[in-house]
Amino acid sequence: MHALNLYPLSARGPLPRRTMTLSALAATLLLSGCALPTYQQVRMADDEAPVMQGPGPRHNGTPLDNSFACLSHRIVEQRNGRAPLSIAVGDIKDYTGKYSQGDGNVVTQGGSLMVYSALGKLGGAIDVRERFDTRVAELELAYTDRRQLGDGNQHALADEKGQRAVPWLPYYGGSILRSDYYIIGGLTEVNYNIQSGGIEAQVNQIGPRYRVFTMNVGADLRIVETKTLRVVRAVSLQKQIVGREIGAGIFRFFGSNLFDINAGSKDLEPVQLGVRTTLEQGVLELISTVTQTPAGPCMEGAKTAAGEPAAVPPTPVPAEPAAPVPAPVPAAAPFAAATEPMPEKTKASMTSLDVVFEENNTRIAQQSATAADTVATRLRAGQGVRMALLARENENDQNPARRDALTDERLQALRAELAQHGIPPGQVQVLWRPTPGDTTVHRYGAGYRLLARLQVKP
Template identity: 40%
Template sequence: MLPTSIPPKALLAALACLSSACTTLPSFNEADYVTAFDGASVVENKTRYSRSLECVRPMLGQSPGGAKRFAVGRVSDFTGKEDLTNGKRITQGAALMVISALAKAGVPMVERFDPSIADMELKYSDNKLITDEPGSNAHRRIFSGSLPGSDFHIVGGITEVNYNIRSGSVESSIRFIGAAARYFVMNVAVDLRVVNTKTLEVVNVQSLQKQIIGTELNGGYFRLFSDGLVDVASAERTQEPIQKAVRMVIEQAVFNMVTEMNQLPAQRCAQLALTPGQAEAQATHVSKAARTVNSNSANAAQSTPTSRTTTSNPVVLTPPPTNNGSSGGNDILIDPYTGEIITQQEQADAVAASQSEVGPLKGLFGTANPQAPANSTSPEAASNNRQMQEKLLWGTRPMLR
């Protein structure tokens, strides 16, 4: 036993010294440095809308009037979403995302977002302090018109962040097994505009939004036994990155601006941004529309009245002979298109009338020969004209097979 005369403070100090002797911190040298965990490799920051922008690049050189030079101004966060712990909820680099999107599309750009370095060097050049040839006394010269201007510039901002547009959950437990599923939906919106730098006219406006979906799945097994318990749980949570969603909206807005202002065919490039499910749904919709158009064309072709021509051979019915043993040139005919029973003389008169009315017919009920007097038309020709005009109005009857 420890003597009772040892004060408690001395005892605590002795225990502290003993423990420190056993747990001294190791000393590191260069050979003992711990290798840091590298994690995932660095890749280019792309979205599925980046492929659409890259598809537009070869088309810009062929656009009418050539590609226009763009500059990017302030694209700020106007949502006001922040908290004391995490700060701003939405990215403050939307303008940089616009610049990257323009670069993916191959749009010529001039710097206007941060010209502080250029302004400083311009001031140094004006004071003859900067040289492009180190070691010499030659200073950088300033020439008029050395900086290209922009034709258009883009400004705007992030205008919406709406949390929990919709959410839901399903939970169930049977005896010792339980499972649950949850989801929620939020959205972000971006408003961008293109301004003509020379006239300050707003020439294009894009207001786009994207919904962000998060899901959670979990399950577990819990059971209490006489000699212990078993508790097993698993969970999975997925959520689209909010800042990545902002980049996707901006890239789609830039794609719309570039294609609309340069009058580029955007349908083929826009399809590259579709997910496999969206592409399949669109292909199904297009095929249905094509089948509908073909069906309508076929129905229209079937319902279009066939014009009466002289190349068809009518069916000839021989009438009973007359008293002198001849038919007198009035053989009975059946028109194969209308089914009418006519004579050869009537057919000849109708053909002659139709040939004379092809060119000079003025209006639906005009005269066959406008240069002839109105009272010179014979009753037979007037009847033929009337029959032709009625067929033009109402069509012909189906052909008898």
């Protein structure tokens, strides 16, 4: 939020030249330090008034996106061909009781929907079952039971009347898949003004001000075994929400004229994004427990606040591929030109992301389906992204020339996917890939091989 108020109150006659110059200079300085966003107005139809149009919709990313990709990768690699666990979600209610007459409920009433979205970020590592809103399915089952539901075709039915064709869908039960576990809980805390403070200094009614504000939200979640109703694990999480206000003002007479000039900005971390991030961390911990997959290494890289660089990549990364591979970006390699060293500021604003491809294919695997969205989100936040391109270690084609050609095709497929999210192919740099003819399997974690390392700068 930005504010700018100019109130010159003249007691008599025109303003002196010196006063007008001072006023214009103050307003210019304040406006230059308070950059206001500008949006365009669009006329949707000839006979309608134009409407303001802001930024378009985007993938709703959080600081834990990389952690979900990492945990999905780990679950799949240790599953060893077993069927994925099936997870359902119960009602995640708002138990805070906080309500504002002007703004309504303080925290979201859609906690269950946020948990479902979090489970969706795990891709094919788990199966998600619908239990939150089953009204449509139950209605259609009721229609089926009354022999009212059809699909426009005739169906063979054998009963006491013999074999005949009927227009309704015969139903013999067992079509609804069971769940192994379900997640339930609620939003339990909203604490205002945990800490606030600031400073304001004025000389002759002229000076700046700076204020900070902290609140928090909390959630309690548990995961329950559906068959036995045994609570496998319960977690209690909280996140602090921070805000700040920066401004400056002038309130004084210049000659016979009183000037009241104020400018500044207010910034508050989105409360509902804080709730979403808190619920997502709870989902990571609960799923880690029931899949017996440690999530610690995946969550180390997400301990910083939204928009800040992660301290550790989400999955263990070998320092460099083992010998005889040369140092990254060999000068003689025609396919990956050497890049100049990045300045320290750019290095600090890089996050890491794994992109897994299907076996012997150029398609991006399900657990990395949101990779392009994640890269686009990070770039819009001013962060660069380093990507590790991965494939299954046991890919059957070990011919170096064919593997090299497949890597080229995978790079092209990834660049095309990123281009659909507004990232030009030239912005994607290859930092390292094996030299032509290299037969070494550059292992990456358990069960994967490293194909290439890429970098996308903002």
